[in-house]
Amino acid sequence: MIRHRFHALCPYFAMFPESFAEYWIKRLTKPNDTVLDPFSGRGTTALTALLCGRHAISSDVNDVAICLTMAKTRSPSYKRVRSRINELRREFDPKEWKNPATAADEFFRYAYAPSTLRQLLYLRSSLDWKDSRVDNMLAALTLGSLHGEVTSKRYLSNQLPRTISTKPRYSVNFWKARHLVAPERDVFTVLGEIATYRYESPLPEGDSVVLHTDMRNLPRVIDTDKQGPLRCAITSPPYLNVTSFEEDQWLRLWFLGGPAHPKKGAVSRDDRHGTADNYWSFIGDMWRSLGAVMAEDAHVVIRIGSRRISPEALKRGLAGCAQFSGRKVKLISHHVSEIRKRQTDAFRPGTKGCVVELDCHFKFDD
Numbered sequence: 001m002i003r004h005r006f007h008a009l010c011p012y013f014a015m016f017p018e019s020f021a022e023y024w025i026k027r028l029t030k031p032n033d034t035v036l037d038p039f040s041g042r043g044t045t046a047l048t049a050l051l052c053g054r055h056a057i058s059s060d061v062n063d064v065a066i067c068l069t070m071a072k073t074r075s076p077s078y079k080r081v082r083s084r085i086n087e088l089r090r091e092f093d094p095k096e097w098k099n100p101a102t103a104a105d106e107f108f109r110y111a112y113a114p115s116t117l118r119q120l121l122y123l124r125s126s127l128d129w130k131d132s133r134v135d136n137m138l139a140a141l142t143l144g145s146l147h148g149e150v151t152s153k154r155y156l157s158n159q160l161p162r163t164i165s166t167k168p169r170y171s172v173n174f175w176k177a178r179h180l181v182a183p184e185r186d187v188f189t190v191l192g193e194i195a196t197y198r199y200e201s202p203l204p205e206g207d208s209v210v211l212h213t214d215m216r217n218l219p220r221v222i223d224t225d226k227q228g229p230l231r232c233a234i235t236s237p238p239y240l241n242v243t244s245f246e247e248d249q250w251l252r253l254w255f256l257g258g259p260a261h262p263k264k265g266a267v268s269r270d271d272r273h274g275t276a277d278n279y280w281s282f283i284g285d286m287w288r289s290l291g292a293v294m295a296e297d298a299h300v301v302i303r304i305g306s307r308r309i310s311p312e313a314l315k316r317g318l319a320g321c322a323q324f325s326g327r328k329v330k331l332i333s334h335h336v337s338e339i340r341k342r343q344t345d346a347f348r349p350g351t352k353g354c355v356v357e358l359d360c361h362f363k364f365d366d
């Protein structure tokens with residue numbers, strides 16, 4: 001399959017590649033089947049399902065994940081995106097955006113040129129990303145450009161990592177020590193260029209339901225009579241003690257309406273379980289939900305990782321917790337891979353990201 005340009009709309013920490021989703025979707029499902037991802041992240045399972053002629057249901061608790069998954073799988077036409085960019089540009093009055101509190105904040109003063117920050121503040125307050133598909137796509141495109149390498153014209157910020165947003169104090173010290181100045185970028189122009197590039201690929205078709213909810217609620221919100229049997233789940237829950245999606249994506253969350261500083265624990269208690277006991281109880285909750293919503297004989301493919309427990313212990317934990325589904329579950333196969341080039345290496349040399357990843361294929365064997 002040719003790589004669809006929506007896949008790389010925005011990086012996401014601990015994302016899996018589309019080849020992983022594609023392999024399992026093609027192997028375990030038929031056209032028109034529905035594929036579930038309870039931990040959607042950047043929406044790779046859902047987008048790949050649609051591209052393979054299947055339907056998708058996704059859930060996540062994080063606004064960034066919801067915004068990206070919706071944009072990729074419930075996309076407006078290119079024409080609507082272009083005309084909304086023109087409309088927003090016409091209505092933008094820089095004078096109105098001169099003095100908001102954010103503009104005085106040291107982090108934001110160093111992160112963005114004043115003219116760029118005014119446009120971002122305007123878009124942040126104008127885009128109705130939860131209820132309008134076209135605004136949702138524009139918000140997702142902005143998220144993909146919000147921070148990255150200062151040398152690339154597609155990023156709006158001073159030098160920052162692409163995947164995660166570093167903490168304000170660390171970032172300011174980094175910029176000051178290197179005398180780095182934020183580039184002047186016209187956000188409307190950047191959005192127009194990126195939209196043109198992304199829309200070179202045809203729009204995905206098929207039904208996609210995106211649920212902004214904790215996966216524990218899935219039994220209450222998925223109507224399998226209406227949506228049809230769920231034959232396959234392909235997913236990757238947060239890993240044990242690896243990252244907080246909320247804290248590490250604070251700048252993107254800010255753009256979507258969140259606070260102008262990092263926070264953790266408010267979006268999801270499951271993002272970074274520090275102890276194995278709590279982690280396995282969370283994985284048990286995942287199985288409870290899967291047991292309630294998945295069809296007879298359904299397949300479940302799970303990728304998890306850790307930097308401190310062995311692949312064997314991970315496998316035992318994952319398979320052992322399957323009992324909480326309340327159904328008979330068979331482990332069909334598993335595969336362990338070492339991660340050589342970790343995402344964290346790119347911005348925090350010497351830190352340890354995830355070291356091993358384990359893929360398990362289970363089947364309900366009722």
Ligand SMILES: C[S@@+](CC[C@H](N)C(=O)[O-])C[C@H]1O[C@@H](n2cnc3c(N)ncnc32)[C@H](O)[C@@H]1O
Pocket residue numbers: 012013014015016017038039040041042043044059060061062065213214215216235236237238239245268269270271
């Ligand atoms: C490892 S990431 C998924 C990455 C995804 N496979 C991808 O390729 O982008 C785990 C996701 O689980 C979400 N999450 C954490 N706790 C959750 C919960 N209780 N219910 C649903 N989603 C949750 C996080 O916000 C994060 O997006």
